[in-house]
Amino acid sequence: MSTNQSRRDFFKTSATAAGGLVLGFGWFSTEAFEPGVLTKTTADTVDFNAYLAIAPSGIITIYSPNPEIGQGIKTAFPIIVAEELDADWSKVKVEQSPLDTKKFERQLTGGSGAIRHSWERLRKAGATARAMLMEAAAKKWSVPVSECSTSKGFVVHSSGKKLSYGELATDAAQIAPPKEVKLKNKNEFTLIGTSVKGVDSKAILTGKNLYGIDYKREGMLNAMIQRPPAFGLKLKSFDASEAKKMPGIVNVVSFGNKVAIVGKTTWEVMQARKAVKIEWEKEKDLESSSDHDRIFKEMLNSTTATVHRKDGDIEAAFKNAYKIIEAEYQCPFLPHSPMEPMNFFAHFKGDSIEMAGPSQTPQAAQGQVAKMFNLAPEKVTIELTRMGGGFGRRLNTDYAVEAAELSSIIKAPVKVTWSREDDTTGGIYRPAVRYRFKASIDKAGNITGYMLHGAGMNAGNATRPDNFPVGAIENTLIQSNDHKSPITTGPWRAPITNFLAYAEQAFLDEVAMAGGKDPIQLRLELLEKAQKNPVGKLTYEPERFREVTKLAAEKAGWGKKKKGVYQGFSVYFSHASYVAQIAEMAVVKGKPVLKKVYAAVDCGIVINESSAQNQVFGAIVDGLGHSMYGNLTFKDGAPQQDNFNKYRLIRYNEVPDIEVHFVKNGIDPTGLGEPALPPTGGAIANAMFKATGKRLYNQPFSEQGATLG
Known part of the structure; x- marks a missing residue:
């Protein structure tokens, strides 16, 4: 049944x-x-x-x-x-x-x-x-x-x-x-x-079958799919004669640019997959990371950027500045790395199809499958399993749709399972992005002009033109360029803001220092201006921004001397919520060691205190790990990291003490799964500067010599 x-x-x-x-x-x-x-x-x-x-x-x-x-x-x-x-x-x-x-x-x-x-x-x-x-x-x-x-x-x-x-x-x-x-x-x-x-x-x-990867159905076959090993290649031919002779193998078929190996068990399919001989040919340019470096420089120097917001007279602000501060930040492509790789079950019956698996967007999968087979949407049923992570990867439906297509070809119920290598090299990455900032200040250290130029790989608009500090500065310019790359990208936890927040918050600290201001005081002054005399459209509420900033400062004892402790601050608004973080570092045997992160969160009413705490903990650990270590590079269109032995994740002993405080304001609930990640990189980078005197402009921080002890 x-x-x-x-x-x-x-x-x-x-x-x-x-x-x-x-x-x-x-x-x-x-x-x-x-x-x-x-x-x-x-x-x-x-x-x-x-x-x-x-x-x-x-x-x-x-x-x-x-x-x-x-x-x-x-x-x-x-x-x-x-x-x-x-x-x-x-x-x-x-x-x-x-x-x-x-x-x-x-x-x-x-x-x-x-x-x-x-x-x-x-x-x-x-x-x-x-x-x-x-x-x-x-x-x-x-x-x-x-x-x-x-x-x-x-x-x-x-x-x-x-x-x-x-x-x-x-x-x-x-x-x-x-x-x-x-x-x-x-x-x-x-x-x-x-x-x-x-x-x-x-x-x-207790190990009950909750996840898609656990899903079983009587008579179900298992399949794995070989996809192009580099972005820009397409299938030319394949020879599966040896694979078909191997134990448990039922069929080997191709569709699109893929070759599917179908068998009785996943293990047998994995072994047979190695015996399939496949020839690929070039379809598009095969991009390497060195090509991306060149393309980024061209975009940031472009005079044809798309302007998303312009307030006041930015040219005059820079011309009349007492001091100008400039900085550039960059982040790489990143896979999502959920613990449960992609998988989906499908049983095509001709006039209907049954599906089951872990999807963040099951209705989108239903619609695409219905369109593929010219079925009414209600003829495509999808049972939802729990997901072993996703972080935006499972917003895409490619892995579900390919299971449906394969079932229609082999005329049997089948579950398609991706290997870890498939998952890491299969695309839908966080876009690689770079930002160039420029700010002008007067003699009192007040910001008079602010410019942000974003450049991305399939990122669309890599900026958030209405986010803080925009709206608090009279003269602003926000613009971007985008490169259409064959490397597939998509949402990654807290899209765009996951890196933009770090860059903005690290830059604001540098501006504060140039103007002789305390980093938190600079932000509070800007927020007061946005509240009393906003410049143009605001997406954020300055008062809530200020309150969460003050709460973090209070709980962490900002400004109070703590022997041997170096603090870094960051605050950000995303997904309708406000999160401020203060990272504390100590120098042990000449190396900075991250000891603690304080987080103040305004997400309105908290539904479940323990779950909310866990979400903030997880977001901070995720943000810390990817800021420090995450990096995906390419050579001739092929990802150079395909598993955790090459793609570094944060380790248990590197996780600091985390203390979370929620603003209790009785406001209807807002977002929480994503907003606590964006501020983390900025808090870490700003604390690292206090501890070492070195600014971090690129992620991963570890490749700039940064360590956590």
């Missing part, structure tokens, strides 16, 4: 035969459907936002629609519903929803926007069910609803008598859902803001 079928059977049983309350919510309106629809339909036919089922036993089932990538969304969504429902969390069962474009909107993971998008919808889902349960209890007791309240899975009357949600569920299902519901005051939250264990934590620790 398939997983999807078992889920359908569960809802038929719990919603109809056994009674209970099954509540669906229209995604766009957040209004519940009428009771007659709710009690006589199954999960196959009702449109839902949060799908909420309460069984007579008291067990509450909440479907979580968004893909789980480690950001905790599978736990956070149900927490929000359960909070407004006043549920007993120990009786909540959480299920991952498959892709369903009729029931859900924005069923994706990316851009740190899921909670922000669904906050009100999920709250109304829980509050509506709670109101219906209270009305059911009031009818049983023949009392006004106003005399009823709820607490941990019970409706309680002012007299003290109470009924459990399970006891009320069947009666509540007959009540028309209210059009308007009252949400809790935020100071009444008892679950939101606490530390809640992840709903999959036990299963992960």
Whole structure:
């Protein structure tokens, strides 16, 4: 029996035969459907936002629609519903929803926007069910609803008598859902803001099959695919005669520029893959890292850059400057390096196709597969598995689409699995980018002009023209150039800002020093200007920016002398959230050692304290590791690093102590999965300068002689 079928059977049983309350919510309106629809339909036919089922036993089932990538969304969504429902969390069962474009909107993971998008919808889902349960209890007791309240899975009357949600569920299902519901005051939250264990934590620790790479289906074949070894090559011919003789091999086929080896087990396929002889030919220019150096210089010196923002008279600002500061920063291509390589299952049946696997954008995969086979989208079903990392790589659908195409060719169910080498060399990298900054200051050290020129490889606009410090400086110029490279790129955790933040924050420290100002004081002065007299459009709120800066300074004791400690500051706004960081270094035996990172975060209301802490920890470790070590180079179109023996990741003993503080302002939740990464590189670089006197302009820092001890 398939997983999807078992889920359908569960809802038929719990919603109809056994009674209970099954509540669906229209995604766009957040209004519940009428009771007659709710009690006589199954999960196959009702449109839902949060799908909420309460069984007579008291067990509450909440479907979580968004893909789980480690950001905790599978736990956070149900927490929000359960909070407004006043549920007993120990009786909540959480299920991952498959892709369903009729029931859900924005069923994706990316851009740190899921909670922000669904906050009100999920709250109304829980509050509506709670109101219906209270009305059911009031009818049983023949009392006004106003005399009823709820607490941990019970409706309680002012007299003290109470009924459990399970006891009320069947009666509540007959009540028309209210059009308007009252949400809790935020100071009444008892679950939101606490530390809640992840709903999959036990299963992960005990090795249950949660991830795409664990997925199995009866009769399923396994496949690995040989793709071009260099960007710019295409398939000319191949000879698989020897491979086909090897144990367990079922077929070897080509499609597009790929050769797929299909067999009974992944191990047998891996061995046979080595025996396939493939000839490639040149299709496009084969670029090397030395070519990129030349191209970057040409772009930064170009007089035909695209202007994204121009305020005031930048030429006059530079002409009349007391002092001009200039700097250039560069970062390389980077792979995503998730612990779980790409994989996907597909079973093409002619008039439909079943798929399963780890995807951040399952609807996009569904649409592309449907178009490929000229099918209606609903004929392409996708079951979502948990993802073992992704960081933007799984926003792309190439690995899912190729599984579907291969299944159609071999006419059998198949799971395509990428090796670590496939994953590292397969493209969709973070774009390589360079930035040139120029600032003018007056005698008092105030910034009078600010220029940023970005240059990228398939980066599009490599700048964020409305981000701080723009809006706080009267004269600004933001512009960029882009090179179309055959090396494929895509979103990488905190796209563009993952490096831009480091460059901007390192440059602002250099400007502060040139003007004789404390780095934090310079930023606070700029933010005060942006608040009182903004120049043009702002995407950020200066007051929130200032508060998170002050919180970090307070917690780290900025400006207070700590013997042998060197501090570096950085602050950034991305994905609607604000994060300030202070890195502390000591010099041990002549080498800088990173001891601690303080982080102050304003992401609005924190849903799950433990998950939020983990997200910030992970982002800082990720940002630190890639700033220090990450580097992907090319020779004649081929990546020179193909596995972790050549591509350096941060090691456990290099992770510093991390202390996280959240601003408690009661603002509706904003992003968190990405915003804590961008400031890290700047904090490390600025602390490194304090400790060694050396500025770091290029990533990885290790190739400029920087160490962590």
